[in-house]
Amino acid sequence: xxxxxxxxxxxxxxxxxxxxxxxxxxxxxxxxxxxxxxxxxxxxxxxxxxxxxxxxxxxxxxxxxxxxxxxxxxxxxxxxxxxxxxxxxxxxxxxxxxxxxxxxxxxxxxxxxxxxxxxxxxxxxxxxxxxxxxxxxxxxxxxxxxxxxxxxxxxxxxxxxxxxxxxxxxxxxxxxxxxxxxxxxxxxxxxxxxxxxxxxxxxxxxxxxxxxxxxxxxxxxxxxxxxxxxxxxxxxxxxxxxxxxxxxxxxxxxxxxxxxxxxxxxxxxxxxxxxxxxxxxxxxxxxxxxxxxxxxxxxxxxxxxxxxxxxxxxxxxxxxxxxxxxxxxxxxxxxxxxxxxxxxxxxxxxxxxxxxxxxxxxxxxxxxxxxxxxxxxxxxxxxxxxxxxxxxxxxxxxxxxxxxxxxxxxxxxxxxxxxxxxxxxxxxxxxxxxxxxxxxxxxxxxxxxxxxxxxxxxxxxxxxxxxxxxxxxxxxxxx
Numbered sequence: 001x002x003x004x005x006x007x008x009x010x011x012x013x014x015x016x017x018x019x020x021x022x023x024x025x026x027x028x029x030x031x032x033x034x035x036x037x038x039x040x041x042x043x044x045x046x047x048x049x050x051x052x053x054x055x056x057x058x059x060x061x062x063x064x065x066x067x068x069x070x071x072x073x074x075x076x077x078x079x080x081x082x083x084x085x086x087x088x089x090x091x092x093x094x095x096x097x098x099x100x101x102x103x104x105x106x107x108x109x110x111x112x113x114x115x116x117x118x119x120x121x122x123x124x125x126x127x128x129x130x131x132x133x134x135x136x137x138x139x140x141x142x143x144x145x146x147x148x149x150x151x152x153x154x155x156x157x158x159x160x161x162x163x164x165x166x167x168x169x170x171x172x173x174x175x176x177x178x179x180x181x182x183x184x185x186x187x188x189x190x191x192x193x194x195x196x197x198x199x200x201x202x203x204x205x206x207x208x209x210x211x212x213x214x215x216x217x218x219x220x221x222x223x224x225x226x227x228x229x230x231x232x233x234x235x236x237x238x239x240x241x242x243x244x245x246x247x248x249x250x251x252x253x254x255x256x257x258x259x260x261x262x263x264x265x266x267x268x269x270x271x272x273x274x275x276x277x278x279x280x281x282x283x284x285x286x287x288x289x290x291x292x293x294x295x296x297x298x299x300x301x302x303x304x305x306x307x308x309x310x311x312x313x314x315x316x317x318x319x320x321x322x323x324x325x326x327x328x329x330x331x332x333x334x335x336x337x338x339x340x341x342x343x344x345x346x347x348x349x350x351x352x353x354x355x356x357x358x359x360x361x362x363x364x365x366x367x368x369x370x371x372x373x374x375x376x377x378x379x380x381x382x383x384x385x386x387x388x389x390x391x392x393x394x395x396x397x398x399x400x401x402x403x404x405x406x407x408x409x410x411x412x413x414x415x416x417x418x419x420x421x422x423x424x425x426x427x428x429x430x431x432x433x434x435x436x437x438x439x440x441x442x443x444x445x446x447x448x449x450x451x452x453x454x455x456x457x458x459x460x461x462x463x464x465x466x467x468x469x470x471x472x473x474x475x476x477x478x479x
Contacts (some may be wrong), residue, residue, distance in 0.1 A: 010083075015106055023112070051079075084103065084106060152243050163186055225243075225244055315353075347406070350385065370408055379447040403423050
């Protein structure tokens with residue numbers, strides 16, 4: 001603890017030393033300053049900053065009462081104790097009335113230590129009380145500021161329909177000052193009637209003893225009325241809080257939203273059906289072209305197989321894109337697609353396309369619920385279609401059994417990660433897939449790096465493993 005600073009107003013050096021000895025004997029850790037004039041007293045209060053003042057009652061040019069008045073003005077929170085040689089009972093009482101914290105006779109200095117201790121305890125209590133009062137005032141002001149900042153009309157009304165409290169918004173709505181509203185009948189000021197309305201929330205709350213909510217239309221405006229009962233200790237409703245919210249704009253917005261949703265629903269259905277029809281048309285045309293080539297081509301088997309594979313790949317890409325639109329149409333959020341569901345459906349679609357049975361190639365899907373924008377889903381769907389198709393076509397020759405594994409998750413940076421791997425025959429280690437001259441793989445690297453602004457890597461150990469990572473922040477929601 002810091003040493004206590006004691007300012008001593010005393011003209012007798014010997015008495016001052018006796019006081020110091022008394023305090024030292026009781027092991028007070030203090031430092032002191034001795035003054036005897038008003039000028040020095042004022043200066044010491046300013047510069048020495050005492051935590052306790054001990055003052056003689058009578059000095060040659062100065063009195064303890066005069067010093068007390070100065071201390072009350074300059075340092076009202078510092079304990080002030082009169083220590084004097086003689087003081088009548090009447091003067092002692094008078095000193096306490098004037099603001100002294102205590103008094104001690106010099107002939108009985110043994111009382112000094114208890115007097116100081118009591119004064120310091122009292123100071124702590126006063127400080128706490130003052131701080132509590134300050135906090136109460138601050139809380140009250142904060143409540144009042146908050147109450148007045150609310151844009152809804154809020155009032156507290158008694159069981160006699162009299163205003164007990166009202167916020168600034170309510171005053172402005174009535175066009176009156178706060179003082180002119182409090183105590184007045186609410187129905188007289190609001191409805192200009194001599195009795196409450198039948199639909200008045202006051203009456204409803206007093207009857208039901210619970211919150212009441214209703215809507216009211218007046219002058220072309222819509223209002224939401226809410227009332228909460230306020231109970232006394234006996235459970236009786238003595239008053240209620242009443243709020244009035246202008247919901248005219250909300251009502252207009254709700255009607256507009258309903259109209260917009262109908263239009264948007266119709267547009268989306270039209271968009272979905274047109275997209276689906278176009279995709280099916282393209283797929284059908286390519287199928288027909290494939291059959292035509294098969295029937296008319298005089299080329300060898302390998303050429304026909306090549307053309308078949310090419311057209312099958314194109315068809316699957318179209319289906320992958322169509323699946324995005326299908327998911328979008330069925331989703332609650334018209335701008336985002338659940339990637340987990342999309343991957344599941346895409347895998348099933350490709351398994352049917354390549355006539356893959358689960359007993360031949362098993363699936364291991366570890367997919368979190370991750371949502372992406374449609375502008376991300378389409379290129380990502382093409383990438384997944386290409387890699388999954390490659391695994392089905394090349395990883396397991398001669399109907400060899402194996403496993404296709406896909407893991408989808410978000411990392412701590414909110415980046416989307418996809419691990420796609422198979423335990424098939426793999427590829428020679430000296431082949432760099434990024435440099436392989438095939439349309440499919442070229443598209444995979446291009447879409448991940450440039451369209452999704454992501455990173456992609458692969459591993460040829462024990463089959464083929466792909467890992468790509470990107471953040472879905474390149475596009476904005478359209479709906």
